[in-house]
Each structure stands twice: as structure tokens, then as C-alpha cells.
Amino acid sequence: MEGECIVFANHKGGTGKTTSCVNVAGELARNNRKVLVVDLDPQGNATSALGLGDEEIDACMYDVLLSGCTSNKKTILEDxxxxxxxxxxxxxxxxxxxxxxxxxxxxxxxxxxVLRNSIDGIMGFYDFVLVDTPPSYGYFLINSVYAADRIIIPLDTGAFTLESIRDFTTLLGDIKDELSSDIDVHAVTLTMLHDSLFYRFSRLLSNFTSSHRHPLLDVKEKVQVFLSINKVFSENLHVIPYSPEIYKAQSAGLPLCYFNPGHEINNISEEISSGLLEETG
Ligand SMILES: Nc1ncnc2c1ncn2[C@@H]1O[C@H](COP(=O)(O)OP(=O)(O)OP(=O)(O)O)[C@@H](O)[C@H]1O
Ligand SMILES: [Mg+2]
Incomplete structure (x- = not known):
């Protein structure tokens, strides 16, 4: 077994990175794949969303990366x-x-x-290593991109989302050039964090794309047009509706497919994980 490293990244905050990461991880695990979620965010949201609190944690990714920095193998990832x-x-x-x-x-x-070197030793034990990243431009993001086999970009439907797509594309291009990496975006999720903003977001998109000439395009299609204008692979675009069940599942420390197996958002996590499974065979 040689695992695939899937990174959930967007320098913008609150776009659904952690939620998508944990729910896709749950879905892959439900499909009998061995999955590791690496929490690379000091906020520790993926850790909490998987039901773990500070009292259960003796050492964390800080210790692993620190050992990696100093070539002192005091704490390895397995620990x-x-x-x-x-x-x-x-x-x-x-x-x-x-x-x-x-x-x-x-x-x-x-x-x-540092991250790539730290996870190297465990890739043989997992089918998938999913990395949840913080909203940042710096070392966390660069290390994640360097470790990634594939990147999933979670987007929200806020007023600054379109700028963030352009900025993230530029950022990713710069990192890829710097690292000589040919890593590509595998999928994009669009999370409707506020149901009521859906219509505004749709109008905003029309201003940025030529899609106002095609009034019948729905939000998903408009985002696809916008992504392709910005040269982001947009075939795997998954629209995730707003649901208070997300909050409840995260508070219970479980991926949604285990907290509420019948919920419609699980179908989207399933689509994303099927895409990952198809490509890994
Ligand atoms: N489909 C959804 N319906 C309702 N609430 C959601 C949904 N997806 C995410 N949320 C909520 O939106 C907030 C932001 O989501 P999340 O924490 O996954 O974003 P993030 O990109 O990881 O944030 P950060 O950049 O701070 O790491 C969280 O409070 C989460 O519970
Ligand atoms: Mg997060």
C-alpha cells in the first residue's frame, strides 16, 4: 500500500476546509480505506471535529515537525x-x-x-493521508502543497470568494514554480455557509463572468466558468448546502456520515471520495 496525500487548502479563512476534510475522511473510512487526518492547523479544529480534546493529546504535529526540523528524531509521526x-x-x-x-x-x-519528510514513513500504512491546513500563506501552506499528491480547494459563497480564487491560483502557481511541483487541483468544494446569501453570490458571479449573457446558468455553472477563466480545473466542483447538522456533528466529534448517516451532504462527501478512489484504483 502506498497512500495518497490529499491536502485541503485555501488561504482564505472559514471556507469549509476542516469540514470537507473530516467528512471526506469519514466517507473514505466507511469505504474500508485506512485513513489518517493530519491536522496542520494550530486551531486544532480537525482534531476536535474527530472527538479529541487536549486531555487526550500528549504530543502533536508540533513535536513531529520540530523533530523534522532539527534532524532529531525524538518524535516521529507514529508517536x-x-x-x-x-x-x-x-x-x-x-x-x-x-x-x-x-x-x-x-x-x-x-x-x-518538513511535512513531506515527516509523513513519508507512514504512507505505506494508510490508503489516504488527508491534511487539514490553516488559513495562511506561509510555511504551513507551502509544506502542504509540497507533500500533496492532490489538492482540494474549499470555497465559501462570501463577498470575497472570487478574489480569493484568483489569489489562491496565483499563490499555488508561485509555490509550484518554486518547488518545481506539477501538483494539480483535484476538486473544488463550494460550501453555502449562509443559505440566505446564495442569490447575492449568484449575482456577484454574473458580474465577474460573461455568464450574465446566459441567465439560465445556475450558481454551480457560473462558478465553473469563473474557475476556468482563472485556469482552475473545475470538472470536480461539489456544491455543499448549508445545514445545522454540520455543527451538531462537529460538536459530537464525528464525521457527518457517522453522526447522521441519512443526511444529503453525505452524498457529496461520497462523490468526492469516489473521485479519489477512482483515480487510485
Ligand atoms: N455545510 C455547512 N453548513 C453549515 N455550516 C457549515 C457547513 N460547512 C461548514 N460549516 C461551518 O462553517 C464554519 C467554517 O467551516 P470550517 O471550519 O470547515 O472552515 P475552515 O476553512 O476550515 O476554517 P479555517 O480557515 O478557520 O480553518 C464552521 O463553523 C463550520 O461548522
Ligand atoms: Mg479549518
């Missing part, structure tokens, strides 16, 4: 991995401590490859 309530689903947790790595990472021989 921090915790099981979750979900069969086949483990996590390498994060706490606020992880923010401290930003003052240490320059000590590494290659500060961009």
Missing part, C-alpha cells in the same frame, strides 16, 4: 497518531503549540519539505 471513534480513521492531532513551529522551521535543511 502522535491517535485512533478515533471511527474504524479505519486515525488522526495526527494539532494544538495551539503547533503555531510555535513557525519560529523553528527555518532551522530545517529544507523548510518546505
Amino acid at each position: 502522535v497518531i491517535l485512533t478515533t471513534e471511527v474504524k479505519n480513521l486515525d488522526t495526527a492531532p494539532a494544538t495551539l503549540d503547533l503555531s510555535g513551529i513557525l519560529t523553528q522551521i527555518h532551522k530545517a535543511d529544507n523548510p518546505f519539505a
Whole structure:
């Protein structure tokens, strides 16, 4: 087994990165794939959404990356991995401590490859390693892109979403050039964080695309046009509706497909995981 590393990234905050990561992880695990969620965000939201609190965590991704920076193999990834309530689903947790790595990472021989080197040793034990990233431009994002086999970009439907798509595309292009990486975007999720903003978002999109000449295009199609204008592969665009069940599942520390198996959002997590499974065979 040689696992695939899937990174959920967007420098913009609150776009659904953690939610998509945890729900897709749950769906892959439900399909009997061995999955590890690496929490690379000092906010530790993926860790909490998988039901783990500070009291269960002795060491976290900070310790792993610090060891990677100093070539002192005191803590390797295996040492921090915790099981979750979900069969086949483990996590390498994060706490606020992880923010401290930003003052240490320059000590590494290659500060961009610390995550990749840290996960290398466990790729043989998992089918998928899903990385939840923080909203940031810096080392966390660059390390994640360098480690990724595929990237999923979660978007929201806010007033600044369209700018963020353009900025993220530019950012990704710069990182790829710098790292000589040919990594591409595998899928994009569009989360309707506020149901009531749907109509406004649709109008905003019309101003930015030529789709106002095609009034029958729905929001999904308009986003696809916008993504293709910005040269983002947009075939795998998944629209995720607003639902308070997300909040409840996250508070219960479970992926949605385990908290509420009949919920419609699970169909979308299933579509995304089927896409990942198809490509890995
Ligand atoms: N489909 C949904 N319906 C309702 N609420 C949602 C949905 N998806 C995500 N949320 C909520 O929206 C908020 C932002 O989602 P999430 O934390 O996944 O974003 P994020 O991109 O990981 O944020 P950050 O950039 O801070 O890491 C959270 O409070 C989450 O519970
Ligand atoms: Mg998050």
C-alpha cells in the first residue's frame, strides 16, 4: 500500500476546509480505506471535529515537525497518531503549540519539505493521508502543497470568494514554480455557509463572468466558468448546502456520515471520495 496525500487548502479563512476534510475522511473510512487526518492547523479544529480534546493529546504535529526540523528524531509521526471513534480513521492531532513551529522551521535543511519528510514513513500504512491546513500563506501552506499528491480547494459563497480564487491560483502557481511541483487541483468544494446569501453570490458571479449573457446558468455553472477563466480545473466542483447538522456533528466529534448517516451532504462527501478512489484504483 502506498497512500495518497490529499491536502485541503485555501488561504482564505472559514471556507469549509476542516469540514470537507473530516467528512471526506469519514466517507473514505466507511469505504474500508485506512485513513489518517493530519491536522496542520494550530486551531486544532480537525482534531476536535474527530472527538479529541487536549486531555487526550500528549504530543502533536508540533513535536513531529520540530523533530523534522532539527534532524532529531525524538518524535516521529507514529508517536502522535491517535485512533478515533471511527474504524479505519486515525488522526495526527494539532494544538495551539503547533503555531510555535513557525519560529523553528527555518532551522530545517529544507523548510518546505518538513511535512513531506515527516509523513513519508507512514504512507505505506494508510490508503489516504488527508491534511487539514490553516488559513495562511506561509510555511504551513507551502509544506502542504509540497507533500500533496492532490489538492482540494474549499470555497465559501462570501463577498470575497472570487478574489480569493484568483489569489489562491496565483499563490499555488508561485509555490509550484518554486518547488518545481506539477501538483494539480483535484476538486473544488463550494460550501453555502449562509443559505440566505446564495442569490447575492449568484449575482456577484454574473458580474465577474460573461455568464450574465446566459441567465439560465445556475450558481454551480457560473462558478465553473469563473474557475476556468482563472485556469482552475473545475470538472470536480461539489456544491455543499448549508445545514445545522454540520455543527451538531462537529460538536459530537464525528464525521457527518457517522453522526447522521441519512443526511444529503453525505452524498457529496461520497462523490468526492469516489473521485479519489477512482483515480487510485
Ligand atoms: N455545510 C455547512 N453548513 C453549515 N455550516 C457549515 C457547513 N460547512 C461548514 N460549516 C461551518 O462553517 C464554519 C467554517 O467551516 P470550517 O471550519 O470547515 O472552515 P475552515 O476553512 O476550515 O476554517 P479555517 O480557515 O478557520 O480553518 C464552521 O463553523 C463550520 O461548522
Ligand atoms: Mg479549518
